Amino acid sequence: MSRVLATLLVGGALLAGCDIAGTSSPVADRPPAEAARLAEAARLAKDVLPHFSSGHVRWMRAAALMFNDTAACIDGRDHHAVIGTPGGDVGELGLAIATLEATLGRELSRDEIDRLFDSYHGALGRIYFHSDAHAVRELGRALGAKRSPRELEALLRNAPPSMQARLLSLLVQPRHVGCGHLRLMLQNPKRYRVRRALSEEIIRRTYASLWRRPAGVKWVVLDGEHHESAVVNVVLDHDVYAASAVPAITPALGAHSVFVYHPQVSTFLRRQLAHLVWDAHHESQTSARRSKAAYARFERRLLALGETQLAATMQLLAPRAPTLTAHVHGRRFELR
Numbered sequence: 001m002s003r004v005l006a007t008l009l010v011g012g013a014l015l016a017g018c019d020i021a022g023t024s025s026p027v028a029d030r031p032p033a034e035a036a037r038l039a040e041a042a043r044l045a046k047d048v049l050p051h052f053s054s055g056h057v058r059w060m061r062a063a064a065l066m067f068n069d070t071a072a073c074i075d076g077r078d079h080h081a082v083i084g085t086p087g088g089d090v091g092e093l094g095l096a097i098a099t100l101e102a103t104l105g106r107e108l109s110r111d112e113i114d115r116l117f118d119s120y121h122g123a124l125g126r127i128y129f130h131s132d133a134h135a136v137r138e139l140g141r142a143l144g145a146k147r148s149p150r151e152l153e154a155l156l157r158n159a160p161p162s163m164q165a166r167l168l169s170l171l172v173q174p175r176h177v178g179c180g181h182l183r184l185m186l187q188n189p190k191r192y193r194v195r196r197a198l199s200e201e202i203i204r205r206t207y208a209s210l211w212r213r214p215a216g217v218k219w220v221v222l223d224g225e226h227h228e229s230a231v232v233n234v235v236l237d238h239d240v241y242a243a244s245a246v247p248a249i250t251p252a253l254g255a256h257s258v259f260v261y262h263p264q265v266s267t268f269l270r271r272q273l274a275h276l277v278w279d280a281h282h283e284s285q286t287s288a289r290r291s292k293a294a295y296a297r298f299e300r301r302l303l304a305l306g307e308t309q310l311a312a313t314m315q316l317l318a319p320r321a322p323t324l325t326a327h328v329h330g331r332r333f334e335l336r
């Protein structure tokens with residue numbers, strides 16, 4: 001194991017730093033309260049460090065997230081290495097559409113939203129969308145007929161046309177939404193600055209895409225409870241571009257899990273998605289697209305709303321979780 005300097009941040013305040021790879025104790029000769037904080041910092045860092053070992057990190061080019069791979073949610077229950085953004089691809093597309101509505105000053109029609117989804121699939125291919133076992137079980141109860149979890153998942157992956165309308169009416173109810181970010185968005189439209197009807201339409205449209213073109217939606221059902229011990233921000237020492245190598249991190253290892261967020265990768269993806277959504281909406285309005293100032297305002301608003309939504313999700317989903325920053329230097333990680 002390489003030497004890692006672990007520093008614990010709680011509520012934005014720097015509490016302590018310690019060498020968790022060494023044998024000496026940083027706690028000796030410290031005041032009791034500080035010693036306790038140092039010990040907690042070391043314990044948390046030791047728990048988090050395995051998530052950054054070679055067997056649980058997958059390196060990729062940022063461009064792969066636009067074509068061959070997908071951005072997953074920040075949810076800590078995934079046992080695969082992920083690039084984490086709030087809500088994954090669906091959350092990011094929803095963010096872009098909500099920002100477009102705010103910029104235009106009006107609601108988009110269903111046809112307009114459909115065209116944006118079609119543009120996404122046409123340009124970027126697959127879209128990541130997740131539920132969880134709890135939401136699937138709740139849906140099973142609402143449907144009434146006895147079905148096993150496997151049967152329910154199979155139904156949701158390939159719903160018969162005769163059931164699709166009923167399923168879509170149920171799948172937008174918060175208790176049937178297994179992604180915490182999307183569920184909280186439904187429940188708190190003012191806080192997330194997204195009208196509830198738009199959040200519902202995005203969920204409906206994603207399931208409809210899953211049934212119409214299964215290869216275009218990476219639908220995942222996560223299992224287990226939320227027991228994430230920390231929020232880990234993965235920060236590179238440079239800006240992210242298409243050719244940048246970025247590390248996908250495994251959030252869940254055995255019984256231990258963390259929320260994983262890649263802020264710079266999220267910014268990179270949001271800027272690409274901003275161009276796609278803006279161009280798709282204005283493809284027949286060339287003069288509007290030529291306005292660099294209008295597009296710049298749209299992009300700034302999108303990035304700001306993304307930060308607002310992330311803060312809301314973390315405050316509602318993990319209000320007591322400490323925050324660690326994993327600084328990436330080449331292929332080396334430094335936890336702070």
